[in-house]
Amino acid sequence: xxxxxxxxxxxxxxxxxxxxxxxxxxxxxxxxxxxxxxxxxxxxxxxxxxxx
Numbered sequence: 071x072x073x074x075x076x077x078x079x080x081x082x083x084x085x086x087x088x089x090x091x092x093x094x095x096x097x098x099x100x101x102x103x104x105x106x107x108x109x110x111x112x113x114x115x116x117x118x119x120x121x122x
Contacts, residue, residue, distance in 0.1 A: 082090070
């Protein structure tokens with residue numbers, strides 16, 4: 071059984087494919103958070119820092 075179908079990854083074991091899938095999803099989520107944090111129209115979080 072294969073989790074990822076990218077070329078070159080079919081020779082990896084299931085656990086390695088699962089680890090690669092989690093890493094790819096983590097990087098995608100990080101990029102999404104960075105994009106939303108830089109976007110002026112989307113308030114991702116309340117600014118809890120002191121504005122001195």
